[in-house]
Amino acid sequence: MGMKQLLLCAGLVALAGGGGYGGALALIGEGDVADQRPAEAEAPSIFAAGQFSIPLFEDNRVAGVLLAQINVEARDFQQLQLLSRNKPQLRSTIIETFFAMEREGAISPGSLDPTTVSARIKKDLELMINDGEIGGVLIDRLLLQENGRANARAARRAPPPAKPELR
Numbered sequence: 001m002g003m004k005q006l007l008l009c010a011g012l013v014a015l016a017g018g019g020g021y022g023g024a025l026a027l028i029g030e031g032d033v034a035d036q037r038p039a040e041a042e043a044p045s046i047f048a049a050g051q052f053s054i055p056l057f058e059d060n061r062v063a064g065v066l067l068a069q070i071n072v073e074a075r076d077f078q079q080l081q082l083l084s085r086n087k088p089q090l091r092s093t094i095i096e097t098f099f100a101m102e103r104e105g106a107i108s109p110g111s112l113d114p115t116t117v118s119a120r121i122k123k124d125l126e127l128m129i130n131d132g133e134i135g136g137v138l139i140d141r142l143l144l145q146e147n148g149r150a151n152a153r154a155a156r157r158a159p160p161p162a163k164p165e166l167r
Helices: 002-028 077-085 087-104 114-129 148-157
Strands: 045-058 061-074 136-146
Touching: 045 077, 045 087, 045 136, 061 077, 061 087, 061 114, 077 087, 077 114, 087 114, 114 136
Parallel strands: none
Antiparallel strands: 045 061, 061 136
8 A cells, every 4th residue: 555655645646847957948938948038149259479588778778678478368269360370470579569668769768658569569469460450469478577687887977966065
């Protein structure tokens, strides 16, 4: 007698579970739930261009070093693959851009604007890849390390400050 009740109870639970599952399908519909979601835009891909150390010259001496870590935001996966295949040319373009900005005076101890650096690198990379506009240039690190010896030498060459008169 106990066995019959146990089987009957298990059958009712299975029937109730099946009915709940069927009801849920009726409410959701026959289509796949994933098909009903709005299509998401493809997320931009980030290409790590790497770290750069650019010497900064003053009077034919190294006055400091620019340290930078640059990432490039690709529009889509195809552009990311293009950047990856051309990494040596991409790095060369970034280095040439840094040196050009240093010669123009845009990169010096007194003036170092990350927005200007990013915009210039982006423009030069777009000219290099010939694949339209890239998403952006992301600067993770942009530091200017001054050479202490060069600065000390420059201070020695400068005339001493005028002494105030005693009255």
